[in-house]
Amino acid sequence: MKNSVNLGFIGISGRxxxxxxxxxxCDGVKVPAVCDKYEDRAxxxxxxxxENAGYTPDVYLDYKELLKRDDLDGIxxxxxxxxxxxxxxxxxxAGKHVAIEVGGASDIEECxxxxxxxxxxxxxxxxxxxxxxxxxxxxxFNMVKQGLFGEIxxxxxxxxxxxxxxxxxxxxxxxxxxxxxxxxxxxLYPTHQLGPISKVLGxxxxxxxxxxxxxxxxxxxxxxxxVNNKGEDYDLANYKFNExxxxxxxxxxxxxxxxxxxxxCSLPRPYSRGYRIQGTKGIYMEDGETIYLEGxxxxxxxxWTHTWEEFYDDGYIDKYDHPLWKKYRQDGIHAGGxxxxxxxVLSAFVESVKxxxxxxxxxxxxxxxMAITCLSEQSVAMGSLPxxxxxxxxxxxxxxxxxRRGQFCLEEVCTDCFSKEELE
Amino acid sequence: MKNSVNLGFIGISGRxxxxxxxxxxCDGVKVPAVCDKYEDRAxxxxxxxxENAGYTPDVYLDYKELLKRDDLDGIxxxxxxxxxxxxxxxxxxAGKHVAIEVGGASDIEECxxxxxxxxxxxxxxxxxxxxxxxxxxxxxFNMVKQGLFGEIxxxxxxxxxxxxxxxxxxxxxxxxxxxxxxxxxxxLYPTHQLGPISKVLGxxxxxxxxxxxxxxxxxxxxxxxxVNNKGEDYDLANYKFNExxxxxxxxxxxxxxxxxxxxxCSLPRPYSRGYRIQGTKGIYMEDGETIYLEGxxxxxxxxWTHTWEEFYDDGYIDKYDHPLWKKYRQDGIHAGGxxxxxxxVLSAFVESVKxxxxxxxxxxxxxxxMAITCLSEQSVAMGSLPxxxxxxxxxxxxxxxxxRRGQFCLEEVCTDCFSKEELE
Numbered sequence: 116m117k118n119s120v121n122l123g124f125i126g127i128s129g130r131x132x133x134x135x136x137x138x139x140x141c142d143g144v145k146v147p148a149v150c151d152k153y154e155d156r157a158x159x160x161x162x163x164x165x166e167n168a169g170y171t172p173d174v175y176l177d178y179k180e181l182l183k184r185d186d187l188d189g190i191x192x193x194x195x196x197x198x199x200x201x202x203x204x205x206x207x208x209a210g211k212h213v214a215i216e217v218g219g220a221s222d223i224e225e226c227x228x229x230x231x232x233x234x235x236x237x238x239x240x241x242x243x244x245x246x247x248x249x250x251x252x253x254x255x256f257n258m259v260k261q262g263l264f265g266e267i268x269x270x271x272x273x274x275x276x277x278x279x280x281x282x283x284x285x286x287x288x289x290x291x292x293x294x295x296x297x298x299x300x301x302x303l304y305p306t307h308q309l310g311p312i313s314k315v316l317g318x319x320x321x322x323x324x325x326x327x328x329x330x331x332x333x334x335x336x337x338x339x340x341x342v343n344n345k346g347e348d349y350d351l352a353n354y355k356f357n358e359x360x361x362x363x364x365x366x367x368x369x370x371x372x373x374x375x376x377x378x379x380c381s382l383p384r385p386y387s388r389g390y391r392i393q394g395t396k397g398i399y400m401e402d403g404e405t406i407y408l409e410g411x412x413x414x415x416x417x418x419w420t421h422t423w424e425e426f427y428d429d430g431y432i433d434k435y436d437h438p439l440w441k442k443y444r445q446d447g448i449h450a451g452g453x454x455x456x457x458x459x460v461l462s463a464f465v466e467s468v469k470x471x472x473x474x475x476x477x478x479x480x481x482x483x484x485m486a487i488t489c490l491s492e493q494s495v496a497m498g499s500l501p502x503x504x505x506x507x508x509x510x511x512x513x514x515x516x517x518x519r520r521g522q523f524c525l526e527e528v529c530t531d532c533f534s535k536e537e538l539e
Numbered sequence: 540m541k542n543s544v545n546l547g548f549i550g551i552s553g554r555x556x557x558x559x560x561x562x563x564x565c566d567g568v569k570v571p572a573v574c575d576k577y578e579d580r581a582x583x584x585x586x587x588x589x590e591n592a593g594y595t596p597d598v599y600l601d602y603k604e605l606l607k608r609d610d611l612d613g614i615x616x617x618x619x620x621x622x623x624x625x626x627x628x629x630x631x632x633a634g635k636h637v638a639i640e641v642g643g644a645s646d647i648e649e650c651x652x653x654x655x656x657x658x659x660x661x662x663x664x665x666x667x668x669x670x671x672x673x674x675x676x677x678x679x680f681n682m683v684k685q686g687l688f689g690e691i692x693x694x695x696x697x698x699x700x701x702x703x704x705x706x707x708x709x710x711x712x713x714x715x716x717x718x719x720x721x722x723x724x725x726x727l728y729p730t731h732q733l734g735p736i737s738k739v740l741g742x743x744x745x746x747x748x749x750x751x752x753x754x755x756x757x758x759x760x761x762x763x764x765x766v767n768n769k770g771e772d773y774d775l776a777n778y779k780f781n782e783x784x785x786x787x788x789x790x791x792x793x794x795x796x797x798x799x800x801x802x803x804c805s806l807p808r809p810y811s812r813g814y815r816i817q818g819t820k821g822i823y824m825e826d827g828e829t830i831y832l833e834g835x836x837x838x839x840x841x842x843w844t845h846t847w848e849e850f851y852d853d854g855y856i857d858k859y860d861h862p863l864w865k866k867y868r869q870d871g872i873h874a875g876g877x878x879x880x881x882x883x884v885l886s887a888f889v890e891s892v893k894x895x896x897x898x899x900x901x902x903x904x905x906x907x908x909m910a911i912t913c914l915s916e917q918s919v920a921m922g923s924l925p926x927x928x929x930x931x932x933x934x935x936x937x938x939x940x941x942x943r944r945g946q947f948c949l950e951e952v953c954t955d956c957f958s959k960e961e962l963e
Contacts, residue, residue, distance in 0.1 A: 265763070268806060269756045269785035277845060328752050328923045332693045333795025339689070339819045361693035361817065363789050363799050365923065371757025375787050375799070382692060383833040384822045385845040393785065395763045398808045403827035409807040421701060421809040499752045499789065499925045 117469045119143040123187045123211070125178045125202060126194035127151045127160035128289070130216065134193050134243075135160060137457045139167045141465045148184060150175035153289070178202055182209040189213060189468045191243075191461070195291035196303075200225040200485070207238040214241045214464040214474075215481070217306045219488020223505060226482035230507050233478035241464050241474040242481040244310035246388065247525055248459035251426065252311040253437035255392060255399055259315050260527055261435075263408055265396030267315060272308020273377030273389040279340040282381065283351065292380075296358040300331050301492030302378045303358065306484045308388045310476070312374055314525045315392065319479045323512045324374075324504040327366040329491040331359030336381035356381075364491050366504070376487070399426065406431055439522060463523035473518045475525040482507040541893045543567040547611045547635070549602045549626060550618035551575045551584035552713070554640065558617050558667075559584060561881045563591045565889045572608060574599035577713065602626055606633035613637060613892045615667075615885070619715035620727075624649040624909070631662040638665045638888040638898075639905070641730045643912020647929060650906035654931050657902035665888050665898040666905040668734035670812065671949055672883035675850065676735040677861035679816060679823055683739050684951055685859075687832055689820030691739060696732020697801030697813040703764040706805065707775065716804075720782040724755050725916030726802045727782065730908045732812045734900070736798055738949045739816065743903045747936045748798075748928040751790040753915040755783030760805035780805075788915050790928070800911070823850065830855055863946060887947035897942045899949040906931040 124135050124146050131151070138144055149160030149172045157174045164172045175181040182190070182205055189212035192202045196218035204225070206213035220226050233240045246252055259267060278292065285293020295303055316322050334356040341351050360381045366374040377389055390401035397408035405423035406412070412424045426432060436444070443455065467474035483504070490502050506512060517526035548559050548570050555575070562568055573584035573596045581598050588596045599605040606614070606629055613636035616626045620642030628649070630637035644650050657664045670676055683691060702716065709717020719727055740746050758780040765775050784805045790798040801813055814825035821832035829847035830836070836848045850856060860868070867879065891898035907928070914926050930936060941950035 266759050268759055269803075326923065328754065328789070328925075330752065330789040330791055330797050332797040335690050335692055335819050359795075359797075360819075361797060363797060365752070365754040365787050365789065367754055367923070371783075373754050373756040373783075373785060373787060379693075379817075382817060382819060382822065383831065383845065384817070385829075385831050385847050393803075393806060393808070395759050395784075395806060398806070400826060402824060402829075405809075405826075407807065407809055421807065423809050499750065499791070501752075501923045 116471070117143075117188070119145060120188040120465060120468045121145050121147055121186050123148040123150065123181050123184065123190045124160060125150045125181065125190060125192045126216070127156045127163070128193065131193035132159060132163060134191065134216070134457060134461070135163050136167055138191055138461050139164065140458065141462050143469065144465055146172055147186060148173045148175060148181050150178045150181045152176055179205065182206060182211065187211050189464070191464070192216065196295060197221055197291065200229055203240050204228050204232045207232040207236045207240060210236065210238065212239040212468050214243050214461070216243050217304070218485065219303055219305055220485040222489050223486055226486045226505070226507065230478050230482050239467055239474050240478040240481050241467065241476050242306060242310070242484060243460050243464065244306050244476055244484070245453055245456040245460040246307045247310045247314060247476065248456040248463070249311075250436070250440050250454065251432060252390070253440055254432050254435045256311065256315060256525070257437045258435045259392065263397065263411070264392055264394030264399070267372055267392065267394045269373050269391070269393040270312045270315065271375045271377070271389055271391035272312050273379060273387070274304045274307050275377060275379040275384060275387045275389055277382065277384050277386070278380045279336060279383070280344070283337055283341050283345070296337060296356050296381065297354065298357055299492060300357045300359055300362070301495050302329055302362050302364045302376055302488055304378060304380070305364070305376055305487040305491070308390055309374070309376060309484050309487060311390070313480065313484060316368060316372055316374070318368070319483060319508050319512045320515045320517065320526065321512065322372075323369045323506055324366050324483065325369050326501045326503050327364055327487065327490055327494060328499050328501045329362060329364040329494040330499045331495045332361040334359050334381070336360045362491065362495070364487065366487070442522075459523070463521075466521050466523055470521060472521065475518070475521070475523050477518070479507045540895070541567070541612070543569060544612040544889060544892045545569050545571055545610050547572040547574065547605050547608065547614045548584060549574045549605065549614060549616045550640070551580040551587070552617065555580075555617035556583060556587060558615065558640070558881060558885070559587050560591055562615055562885050563588065564882065565886050567893065568889055570596055571610060572597045572599060572605050574602045574605045576600055603629065606630060606635065611635050613888070615888070616640065620719060621645055621715065624653055627664050628652050628656045631656040631660045631664060634660065634662065636663040636892050638667050638885070640667050641728070642909065643727055643729055644909040646913050647910055650910045650929070650931065654902050654906050663891060663898050664902040664905050665891065665900050666730060666734070666908060667884050667888065668730050668900055668908070669877055669880040669884040670731045671734045671738060671900065672880040672887070674860070674864050674878065675856060676814070677864055678856050678859045680735065680739060680949070681861045682859045683816065687820065687835070688816055688818030688823070691796055691816065691818045693797050693815070693817040694736045694739065695799045695801070695813055695815035696736055697803060697811070698728045698731050699801060699803040699808060699811045699813055701806065701808050701810070702804045703760060703807070704768070707761055707765050707769070720761060720780050720805065721778065722781055723916055724781045724783055724786070725919050726753055726786050726788045726800055726912055728802060728804070729788070729800055729911040729915070732814055733798070733800060733908050733911060735814070737904065737908060740792060740796055740798070742792070743907060743932055743936045744939045744941065744950065745936065746792055746794045746796075747930055748790050748907065749793050750925045750927050751788055751911065751914055751918060752923050752925045753786060753788040753918040754923045755919045756785040758783050758805070760784045786915065786919070788911065790911070866946075883947070890945050890947055894945060896945065899942070899945070899947050901942070903931045
């Protein structure tokens, strides 16, 4: 196991800047090279490294030049959605492990290319799905593995986030979402809840997604926001956006579970990922942060008066905190992005590179989760026809063993990473 | 307009008993004939009329005999699901208006038969969708019509009700749900939230459902309940139920709105119809009873910190109470079933029969809403293929005018039924 790793950083947008700072705070990380195609952003990356780590990295405008270096163990990529897969593939082909920010794939072929690149080079490709490392998601994962929900039957999640300003002003703020919403129509951003869902369902390890269907509503929100905020003379005021305001996707699993995803970013609403876990013994819903577990939750006699408990206020989060979060909180919370989950997901990648063992979110997970986007677009384009989900493991999902269980493993709540006392 | 009506009552189960009492409390209603194929239930109907109305009705075991009477203006039918359509058709063919309890259709053809029977005889066929008359649904309908949600884009609803005991003990309690869950697989009970949704979306009046897709999860809940509560020697302990525990249905509208329905009756959970209304100006969600209206709800400066308000506690329900409910509450709440909505939906039918004008839920609504069940079964059976929804109005939906606006009308919040003062 290495004590330190050299990582190149590509893509220093607003999000990239935050992630670069997080990465520099991970133990044993050095970032000797930063890159962005915009010079001001690249120079900002240099400044961030100087201010946060005390040394000066080399600056690149072309990521392919950065990839020619032979002193890098891995790459962290925070570029725009449609470039993630190709940069991941190029990084692995250049002999580097790679971690990419979340987003969806544009075509199934680039998912296969990621898989082939990883299998042929032995390099890792990890989607930085931070929500897998959110405190409540990990506590719930812990509860599922302990059997508290019984057999899992149905799950829901979504990315429900009012981003009308960020999307509409995509040219002004150089954010790629605008073009995606102009041109595409489908589940553009599936992984924030699909990641935790996939880990609960054991996707690619004894279970897999077999088919999906998507349906898109009409597109009205961005037009109305632009007219109201930029005026009728603004050049996009009459633009007909392709992306439906609400896109719903239903996914069927090999073992019979169903998943419903909701993409909802262009209407006014409070944020929610709409997480739902439903099994033969109970249900959790993020909306309202409510939970009901048969035989555990407070009960009325009448069957129709089961009552919700509060996931936070009734103590579930504390009682079932995941060992990783217990440890993290005991060590003192890192003042990082999104409540700590950015730091944790980057730490998981760094640990994998140090140990030289596959990350908890591997190339099969990455390909499967990202593929939902282009499959969803296909389904919408064909009037909500069901489309098959590829098996990126090519049959291996049937009997794959978990990887080495590092402290960031997401396969199970295991006694290999934590002592019995830590698990209780 | 008649001052009183004679109604025959068919189907005196637990639900039927409650509805018969409600019906007898409606102004100007006489029930001279009751019917159930089980003699004990039929006699119970007689007793209910005697005790609640002070006269003795004739008792029938065969509804076709009851339909031969020439003193009945209409029929109220609370039999088992799969018999609603045929009894409705026979009633209209026998010259009686008919109201039927909720449920889904077994085949599209019986929906068309209902439409034909109503068109050919001039008799009404009203689905008794009580949730259309629930207080919060009516207040929300009022708010939609006043434009508070902007243009409606997406809606959700469901029937999420832990009925494992009622279903599993269907033979012991003579409830037809058991056989439906044994044999069928689809959205068996769509109308409780589809009714209010359809009225918000103007279905069959300027809008219509054009296609749907359904997906069913595996079936585990009933088996587990039976084993745990009736033991492994119970004859149904190893029965393989067809009905998936959670069935999700996506429906597309002619005007581009999407609807997601959720059927979830065989897992442990608190009750919810999961109502969601989402438009270009705001969102309401039954789960949590939360609402957010842009420019009205309390606001933070940051776009990602929109905050929910409480639909009840923050006064929305009082401020936007529907005129019908304002009047109903002023007159003194009727201590009836399901918080008053059973009384109101029956009153709507009674008013229609008295006036001789089509009811607020007409045969086209009834056929459309009930059809979702068999269409959903078809979609599930074909691996979630999309299926077209028939246009039961045969083109009339494009420019239909609202019927006479009685106080129970569900077409709009109109000044024909209520004064301006009542609407404010």
